[in-house]
Amino acid sequence: MGLHKSEYKGLLGWIDARMPTLMSEYKKHMSEYYAPKNFNFWYYFGGFALVVLVIQIVTGIFLVMHYKPDARFAFESVEYIMRDVPGGWFIRYMHSTGASFFFIVVYMHMFRGLLYGSYRKPRELVWIFGCLIFLCLMGEAFFGYLLPWGQMSYWGAQVIVNLFGAIPLIGPDLAIWIRGDYVVSDATLNRFFSFHVIAIPLVLLGLVVAHILALHDVGSNNPDGVEIKDKLDPRTGRPLDGIPFHPYYTVHDVFGLALFLLAFFAIMFLAPELGGYFLEWNNFIPADPLTTPPHIAPVWYFTPYYSILRATTEDFMWVLAAGVAAYAILLFLALRRPAAKYATLIVALVVVALMIGGPLKLDPKFWGVVLMGLSVVIFFTLPWIDQAPVKSMRYRPAWHLGLLIAFVLVFFILGFLGTQQPTPFYTYIAQACTLLYFSFFFLMPWWSRAGGFKPVPDRVRFAAH
Amino acid sequence: MTMRKLFISLLVAGAALWGIAAHAAKGIHMDPFPHERLKDLPSLQNGARLFSNYCLTCHGASLMRWNRLRDVGLDDKQIKDFLILGTQKVGDVMTVAMRPADAKAWFGKAPPDLSVIARARTSFEYSGPDYLFTFLRGFYRDASTPTGWNNIASPNIAMPHVLWERQGPRETTIERVVHTDKGAARVETVYDQNGVATSSTTPIAGHPEEALDVSFKGADAQRVREFDSDVADLVAYLVFMTDPSAATRVSIGVWVLLFVALFAVFAAWLNRTYWRDVH
Numbered sequence: 001m002g003l004h005k006s007e008y009k010g011l012l013g014w015i016d017a018r019m020p021t022l023m024s025e026y027k028k029h030m031s032e033y034y035a036p037k038n039f040n041f042w043y044y045f046g047g048f049a050l051v052v053l054v055i056q057i058v059t060g061i062f063l064v065m066h067y068k069p070d071a072r073f074a075f076e077s078v079e080y081i082m083r084d085v086p087g088g089w090f091i092r093y094m095h096s097t098g099a100s101f102f103f104i105v106v107y108m109h110m111f112r113g114l115l116y117g118s119y120r121k122p123r124e125l126v127w128i129f130g131c132l133i134f135l136c137l138m139g140e141a142f143f144g145y146l147l148p149w150g151q152m153s154y155w156g157a158q159v160i161v162n163l164f165g166a167i168p169l170i171g172p173d174l175a176i177w178i179r180g181d182y183v184v185s186d187a188t189l190n191r192f193f194s195f196h197v198i199a200i201p202l203v204l205l206g207l208v209v210a211h212i213l214a215l216h217d218v219g220s221n222n223p224d225g226v227e228i229k230d231k232l233d234p235r236t237g238r239p240l241d242g243i244p245f246h247p248y249y250t251v252h253d254v255f256g257l258a259l260f261l262l263a264f265f266a267i268m269f270l271a272p273e274l275g276g277y278f279l280e281w282n283n284f285i286p287a288d289p290l291t292t293p294p295h296i297a298p299v300w301y302f303t304p305y306y307s308i309l310r311a312t313t314e315d316f317m318w319v320l321a322a323g324v325a326a327y328a329i330l331l332f333l334a335l336r337r338p339a340a341k342y343a344t345l346i347v348a349l350v351v352v353a354l355m356i357g358g359p360l361k362l363d364p365k366f367w368g369v370v371l372m373g374l375s376v377v378i379f380f381t382l383p384w385i386d387q388a389p390v391k392s393m394r395y396r397p398a399w400h401l402g403l404l405i406a407f408v409l410v411f412f413i414l415g416f417l418g419t420q421q422p423t424p425f426y427t428y429i430a431q432a433c434t435l436l437y438f439s440f441f442f443l444m445p446w447w448s449r450a451g452g453f454k455p456v457p458d459r460v461r462f463a464a465h
Numbered sequence: 466m467t468m469r470k471l472f473i474s475l476l477v478a479g480a481a482l483w484g485i486a487a488h489a490a491k492g493i494h495m496d497p498f499p500h501e502r503l504k505d506l507p508s509l510q511n512g513a514r515l516f517s518n519y520c521l522t523c524h525g526a527s528l529m530r531w532n533r534l535r536d537v538g539l540d541d542k543q544i545k546d547f548l549i550l551g552t553q554k555v556g557d558v559m560t561v562a563m564r565p566a567d568a569k570a571w572f573g574k575a576p577p578d579l580s581v582i583a584r585a586r587t588s589f590e591y592s593g594p595d596y597l598f599t600f601l602r603g604f605y606r607d608a609s610t611p612t613g614w615n616n617i618a619s620p621n622i623a624m625p626h627v628l629w630e631r632q633g634p635r636e637t638t639i640e641r642v643v644h645t646d647k648g649a650a651r652v653e654t655v656y657d658q659n660g661v662a663t664s665s666t667t668p669i670a671g672h673p674e675e676a677l678d679v680s681f682k683g684a685d686a687q688r689v690r691e692f693d694s695d696v697a698d699l700v701a702y703l704v705f706m707t708d709p710s711a712a713t714r715v716s717i718g719v720w721v722l723l724f725v726a727l728f729a730v731f732a733a734w735l736n737r738t739y740w741r742d743v744h
Contacts, residue, residue: 083530252740
């Protein structure tokens with residue numbers, strides 16, 4: 001007959017006989033996916049990110065029903081949603097709060113990765129897919145932010161698109177190509193709408209699937225950084241420290257979801273602007289191409305990188321060039337293979353030469369863009385620059401955690417400074433923080449190996465509830 | 466390090482950040498808007514009346530429908546009879562007859578739409594309601610400007626003092642501590658009821674911080690109090706108009722949070738029950 005012999009009865013049996021994939025995938029990813037039993041608070045955030053993704057897609061579908069991607073009507077149509085569409089304010093505030101929450105949960109999720117070495121072998125691909133998701137998310141947020149067509153939407157887009165103009169030779173034409181006009185205009189609004197509602201979400205969904213599939217192939221890490229697949233039950237062949245994702249972690253995550261919704265709804269219902277951080281006040285002024293606002297700041301989740309961009313002044317270029325030279329010397333001394341040694345030296349010489357001479361000599365705009373880009377893509381390198389013999393912070397020297405917290409603090413300070421008008425004092429702080437930000441990553445191959453490590457247990461530490 | 470230490474470190478980091486933020490948020494002093502007016506329907510109705518009588522001649526509120534005033538306790542007939550001055554219908558938005566081009570010719574700048582002004586005027590330094598409350602009470606006679614009016618919250622603004630009859634004549638004293646080439650000085654400028662300014666400068670020793678202090682002397686204290694109350698009502702209305710669903714949102718929100726909190730209790734219970742098997 002060609003039918004698969006099913007172990008199920010009734011409707012499920014009928015379906016299973018014709019499409020065994022359904023149940024086998026359900027088992028693979030849910031009921032027979034063995035996750036370590038010692039997950040803690042930090043392991044909620046991946047699930048939360050998925051929830052926010054669903055919130056954004058569903059509310060987005062309803063917003064598109066009423067929103068007009070037209071420079072003449074865009075601002076009005078958003079307020080129309082807020083006032084005249086039944087429940088429109090709820091949908092819109094869900095979406096605007098969701099945008100900020102997406103970054104909050106993703107930053108927490110990434111912090112978890114740094115805390116427990118979740119990106120280390122064999123999970124490098126999981127991390128890479130995650131970083132790509134993060135890039136997509138930034139694109140999605142950037143394109144979406146133009147749509148309300150307020151002053152910050154307009155001038156924020158203008159500033160960011162102009163950054164592409166800093167690229168040598170093709171820059172100015174590239175910026176025009178992106179905008180579809182000489183300034184941000186209706187043409188820009190329409191293409192950003194297209195990117196925001198279809199192009200990026202498609203890529204994002206594909207990457208999320210890849211992220212989860214890659215994770216389920218190698219299995220989840222845990223707060224102890226112990227590979228649970230190394231200790232299997234000889235009878236069943238299942239990890240001794242693993243429990244089926246469903247029902248244990250589904251029920252666990254439902255509780256986590258309740259906590260998440262408490263925070264989410266508290267902000268969404270009681271303070272949706274969150275003091276101007278979730279919805280910027282200037283964005284309640286309709287876009288006006290003839291009036292540049294005195295102070296242009298991106299939304300909070302971009303401000304750390306924006307601070308790095310602004311910290312790159314002409315004077316600071318000398319410090320950066322010296323930093324590159326010093327780092328090249330460090331690498332030259334540390335590397336063993338002569339080819340690598342000299343390749344490093346040549347690359348560094350070229351970079352330093354470009355920084356202090358030639359057409360890009362001390363051009364803070366160009367090098368600021370380079371640094372800003374680097375500050376984001378540097379996360380991709382973590383699986384290789386982290387050389388610690390153990391994964392989890394629990395078994396690393398206490399000062400490693402101190403460095404991680406210092407890094408988070410630097411990230412917050414840069415973020416705060418990015419929301420403020422630059423003053424000479426703030427610029428000095430931003431420059432110091434920029435150096436610390438990059439030192440954390442660039443010196444990681446050395447500091448991550450240093451200090452006294454504690455022995456990692458064979459099995460995960462777990463106290464029954 | 467334990468999780469608790471990690472949390473404490475993050476808290477300390479947060480507190481340090483808060484310190485920087487608090488240091489940065491130092492600016493012009495704005496009088497606090499009495500927020501309780503937002504919940505007071507008679508105040509909001511009075512504000513709507515003032516808005517339609519005084520503001521709506523030049524400023525539109527083109528995102529606001531007349532019949533949304535049902536939310537402040539008015540019915541369609543009251544809106545039609547008492548508030549709509551022209552031939553508009555209750556389902557129309559609040560627009561003005563003045564054309565932007567004319568406005569620009571007359572005032573030098575088209576008056577902004579006020580639909581979301583309370584939000585648009587908010588910044589990290591001060592809240593929009595506080596700004597509006599200070600601004601609308603901050604007009605003073607200044608014979609040197611084209612309209613004969615000036616404003617402490619928005620110097621040299623093109624807008625005249627539309628509500629001046631309600632506020633009554635006032636004398637204004639502006640005291641500034643400024644730094645000049647010859648050191649610090651206190652500059653006191655008095656604008657009389659007709660806006661004629663007399664200024665006096667006295668040098669002061671040391672390095673005092675630059676400062677600005679404004680005081681008004683109204684002839685009739687009762688009238689000034691009534692005016693301040695009217696402005697509070699007007700600002701309450703402007704705040705209402707900026708997000709008309711805000712009151713509904715907050716009242717629903719409280720119930721949603723209570724529901725989710727209850728749900729969390731049951732979810733925790735369910736979770737415990739399942740996890741009893743895990744050893």
